[in-house]
Amino acid sequence: MDLDQVKKSIRNIPDYPKPGIHFKDVSTAYQNSDVFNFVVTEIYDKYKNAGITKVVGIESRGFILGGVLANKLHAGFIPIRKPGKLPAKIFSKSYQLEYGFDTLEIHQDALESNDVVLIHDDLLATGGTVSAAIELVNLFGVSQIYANFFIELDFLHGLGKIDSSVPVWSLIHF
Numbered sequence: 001m002d003l004d005q006v007k008k009s010i011r012n013i014p015d016y017p018k019p020g021i022h023f024k025d026v027s028t029a030y031q032n033s034d035v036f037n038f039v040v041t042e043i044y045d046k047y048k049n050a051g052i053t054k055v056v057g058i059e060s061r062g063f064i065l066g067g068v069l070a071n072k073l074h075a076g077f078i079p080i081r082k083p084g085k086l087p088a089k090i091f092s093k094s095y096q097l098e099y100g101f102d103t104l105e106i107h108q109d110a111l112e113s114n115d116v117v118l119i120h121d122d123l124l125a126t127g128g129t130v131s132a133a134i135e136l137v138n139l140f141g142v143s144q145i146y147a148n149f150f151i152e153l154d155f156l157h158g159l160g161k162i163d164s165s166v167p168v169w170s171l172i173h174f
């Protein structure tokens with residue numbers, strides 16, 4: 001298994017969910033056990049010595065690898081969710097997406113100031129989603145935030161939008 005094979009396993013859906021968006025369907029990568037295992041191991045290896053105490057996964061595709069990574073890193077898992085899904089007291093942040101507007105929420109008791117946080121999502125496009133997630137995590141005054149993506153769309157320059165104090169690393173680049 002190598003990165004080229006992983007790249008080929010990601011299905012491209014033109015004009016989904018609306019014209020002009022080329023959707024990267026990660027389900028075709030995750031359904032292959034060899035690809036799934038390779039991807040998890042590569043991301044785990046990158047962060048295994050970073051002292052991560054919490055993995056924050058962004059709904060919904062960020063939950064898939066996020067949960068597995070949290071378990072391998074012996075870290076807790078924290079969901080950042082779309083509006084109205086979290087049952088207890090929440091912090092909320094609205095943001096612009098590649099295709100529309102959205103809001104993200106996190107439980108007010110999810111993190112503590114001594115946490116070292118790895119935010120994970122499946123894909124970095126314009127950077128709006130992860131920037132909102134970083135703002136939410138920053139409310140807790142945590143000691144360090146890292147951000148990781150399975151896929152980064154380089155041509156959208158999302159990296160430039162992300163707070164420079166947050167080290168960002170993506171496994172696959174298109």
Ligand code: AMP
Nearest residue numbers: 022023024098123124125126127128129
């Ligand atoms: P952005 O806020 O523009 O960085 O968008 C990132 C979020 O939107 C991630 O949660 C992705 O799952 C989703 N997303 C945006 N663009 C795409 C795309 N071309 N293919 C798949 N998912 C996308």
